[in-house]
Amino acid sequence: MPELPEVETVVRTLASRVAGSFIHAVSHVRHDMVTPAQFDIAPALTGRSIVRVTRRAKRIVFTLDTQERFYIHLGMTGRLTIEAPDAPLRKHTHLILDLGDTLQIRLVDPRRFGAIVWLGLTDHARIGPEPLLLSPKQFAARLARTRRAIKTALLDQTVVAGVGNIYADEALHRARIHPSTPACALSDTQTRALNRALKFVLNRAIKAGGSSIRDYVNAAGERGAFQMQHAVYDRACEPCRTCRETIVRIVLGGRSTHYCPKCQSE
DNA sequence: GTCGATGTTATCAA
DNA sequence: TTTGATAACATCGA
Numbered sequence: 001m002p003e004l005p006e007v008e009t010v011v012r013t014l015a016s017r018v019a020g021s022f023i024h025a026v027s028h029v030r031h032d033m034v035t036p037a038q039f040d041i042a043p044a045l046t047g048r049s050i051v052r053v054t055r056r057a058k059r060i061v062f063t064l065d066t067q068e069r070f071y072i073h074l075g076m077t078g079r080l081t082i083e084a085p086d087a088p089l090r091k092h093t094h095l096i097l098d099l100g101d102t103l104q105i106r107l108v109d110p111r112r113f114g115a116i117v118w119l120g121l122t123d124h125a126r127i128g129p130e131p132l133l134l135s136p137k138q139f140a141a142r143l144a145r146t147r148r149a150i151k152t153a154l155l156d157q158t159v160v161a162g163v164g165n166i167y168a169d170e171a172l173h174r175a176r177i178h179p180s181t182p183a184c185a186l187s188d189t190q191t192r193a194l195n196r197a198l199k200f201v202l203n204r205a206i207k208a209g210g211s212s213i214r215d216y217v218n219a220a221g222e223r224g225a226f227q228m229q230h231a232v233y234d235r236a237c238e239p240c241r242t243c244r245e246t247i248v249r250i251v252l253g254g255r256s257t258h259y260c261p262k263c264q265s266e
Numbered sequence: 267g268t269c270g271a272t273g274t275t276a277t278c279a280a
Numbered sequence: 281t282t283t284g285a286t287a288a289c290a291t292c293g294a
Binding site for chain 3: 268269270271272274275276277278279280
């Protein structure tokens with residue numbers, strides 16, 4: 001579900017409501033979703049205040065009054081929502097932060113591919129740069145280092161951090177690049193086009209509140225609308241919105257990949 | 267009931 | 281070192 005635009009939307013809908021809040025209690029902790037493995041997250045959070053909520057790649061980062069931090073990753077099916085304490089408990093609720101009489105933050109994640117990661121005062125492990133802040137030159141240099149298919153390289157979080165299956169396909173279509181092209185074989189013109197396309201698509205998706213294909217909702221429980229604007233993702237066998245050619249679905253690096261054979265010829 | 271698919275990523279082996 | 285395959289999991293639809 002959640003790639004950079006979805007996570008950004010969750011952060012935006014969450015931050016203003018919970019920044020400055022005191023954490024009264026922590027419950028429903030699913031301990032096998034917590035990293036480090038034996039870390040007891042509840043006492044670390046209880047009695048702290050949330051100073052701010054920010055995004056790094058697909059991670060929702062909470063900074064506490066102690067300057068310690070933790071982040072939540074939503075995996076494929078995670079939802080992080082603001083709820084009233086008396087709201088019915090959804091199945092697969094794996095964390096509840098009690099922020100007072102009227103406010104809770106709840107993590108619901110059926111597949112449990114998400115994670116609750118305590119950082120403390122340490123930094124994030126090494127992941128790639130934010131795609132929205134990346135210069136064409138930096139972008140080209142990172143892509144030149146790998147021979148994998150460009151689609152696969154875009155999904156590698158150490159190359160750029162935050163792009164997932166939807167926005168990789170969408171950006172490649174916009175840049176008119178075939179997803180199987182080796183990353184290191186892209187021309188200067190192509191890497192520049194892809195850099196621009198990636199930023200354009202991500203910014204557009206953020207404006208639309210993200211893509212809701214199935215589970216994704218923002219912190220207020222609302223769906224995104226960007227799926228209405230998808231050029232190729234989840235549109236196999238449908239006509240390309242640019243040229244009317246039929247969109248094709250293939251599997252690349254184990255992930256379904258959608259492209260237009262005419263706009264994105266090899 | 268079975269099979270294959272789903273927006274992610276850590277881990278392992280070649 | 282790099283990269284491809286697999287597993288972690290629940291749910292839905294054919």
